[in-house]
Amino acid sequence: MSPVVSPLGVPNVPWCPSHIPPAVPNVPSEPIVPFCPQCPCVPCCPLAVRAVPNVPLPSPVSLCCPCCPHCPQCPQCPHCPRCPHCPCAVPAVPSVPNVPIVPDVPIVPSVPVLSLLSPLSPLSPLSPVSLLSPMSPVSPMSPLSLMSPMSPMSPVSPMSPLSLMSPVSPMSPLSPMSPVSPFVPIVPFVPIVPDVPRLAHGGAIATLIDTSLGTLALAVAGRVVTANLSIDYLAPVPLRSVLLLEAFLQRRQGRKLFLGCDLWDAEGTTLHAKATGLFIQQDPPKEAARGGDSGR
Numbered sequence: 001m002s003p004v005v006s007p008l009g010v011p012n013v014p015w016c017p018s019h020i021p022p023a024v025p026n027v028p029s030e031p032i033v034p035f036c037p038q039c040p041c042v043p044c045c046p047l048a049v050r051a052v053p054n055v056p057l058p059s060p061v062s063l064c065c066p067c068c069p070h071c072p073q074c075p076q077c078p079h080c081p082r083c084p085h086c087p088c089a090v091p092a093v094p095s096v097p098n099v100p101i102v103p104d105v106p107i108v109p110s111v112p113v114l115s116l117l118s119p120l121s122p123l124s125p126l127s128p129v130s131l132l133s134p135m136s137p138v139s140p141m142s143p144l145s146l147m148s149p150m151s152p153m154s155p156v157s158p159m160s161p162l163s164l165m166s167p168v169s170p171m172s173p174l175s176p177m178s179p180v181s182p183f184v185p186i187v188p189f190v191p192i193v194p195d196v197p198r199l200a201h202g203g204a205i206a207t208l209i210d211t212s213l214g215t216l217a218l219a220v221a222g223r224v225v226t227a228n229l230s231i232d233y234l235a236p237v238p239l240r241s242v243l244l245l246e247a248f249l250q251r252r253q254g255r256k257l258f259l260g261c262d263l264w265d266a267e268g269t270t271l272h273a274k275a276t277g278l279f280i281q282q283d284p285p286k287e288a289a290r291g292g293d294s295g296r
């Protein structure tokens with residue numbers, strides 16, 4: 001697998017959700033372990049190996065997921081939301097019941113998302129969001145092309161760039177016809193409200209939700225903008241939490257996409273937030289008339 005490079009040309013270093021990246025550049029705090037991009041599971045951090053062809057696995061290895069030849073199982077890992085085979089899989093997250101579905105619209109599978117919330121730097125209100133792409137060749141899910149930037153620049157950059165890596169597969173999620181893979185945004189949040197440094201800021205959570213729903217909407221319908229976002233904050237999110245966000249398409253009506261999501265803790269026991277969003281598919285003639293290039 002070729003290295004992922006951010007728009008700045010800096011190689012991205014994805015990190016394991018169990019390892020907090022260094023708060024200060026050049027001062028390592030904990031080991032950075034690369035994800036296994038082949039596996040639909042979140043990798044098991046202490047034993048995770050880079051999914052590079054011809055790189056031998058450590059031995060002995062028990063596989064976390066039979067779909068994946070690269071991801072070894074770690075009994076300590078609670079973060080395996082997707083894999084039906086993994087003994088450390090979290091319980092299935094309930095979806096919203098009684099949601100009317102437009103029958104002729106293909107429904108995209110739920111998208112579990114793990115997010116790392118960590119206080120990286122007081123200077124960095126928004127570090128880049130990283131979307132990791134499992135690319136299991138056996139998985140019915142298609143490869144997701146949103147790759148993970150975590151450049152050495154990012155923890156202290158107040159306006160870090162966002163990376164959307166281009167797909168190499170014709171089944172790219174950027175194609176409206178393709179299904180959606182699970183993806184993993186890593187969102188380092190910092191305490192931007194000094195008096196409540198231990199809780200993730202609601203606006204940052206809203207960004208995470210908007211981005212996740214927006215990514216799902218984008219995968220379904222191409223370029224979209226958020227028209228409405230409604231969030232119920234049900235339980236505070238501690239910084240450094242690892243969260244599970246399950247996003248789902250509720251229905252589609254013309255250019256309108258109604259989406260929802262549930263934001264859980266990693267174990268799926270605490271529901272931190274519920275949200276719904278309305279995303280509008282871009283109308284090219286209207287956008288041209290506005291003279292703008294809005295939307296994602």
Ligand SMILES: CCCCC/C=C\C/C=C\C/C=C\C/C=C\CCCC(=O)SCCNC(=O)CCNC(=O)[C@H](O)C(C)(C)COP(=O)(O)OP(=O)(O)OC[C@H]1O[C@@H](n2cnc3c(N)ncnc32)[C@H](O)[C@@H]1OP(=O)(O)O
Nearest residue numbers: 129162164210211214215218225226227228280283286296
């Ligand atoms: C910061 C961190 C980000 C990290 C990202 C990092 C990596 C991710 C990489 C890739 C991910 C990519 C994407 C996902 C990321 C983010 C997603 C966030 C997207 C945004 O954050 S984007 C900015 C905020 N967003 C706006 O800036 C919108 C401003 N706004 C407008 O641009 C227009 O307002 C528009 C286009 C919405 C509509 O305008 P229009 O002229 O095209 O369409 P029109 O008005 O005809 O509406 C058509 C039908 O929608 C209904 N409708 C419209 N609005 C409604 C509302 N509010 N409530 C209820 N219904 C509504 C109408 O009632 C009608 O319904 P009907 O057809 O049934 O009559």
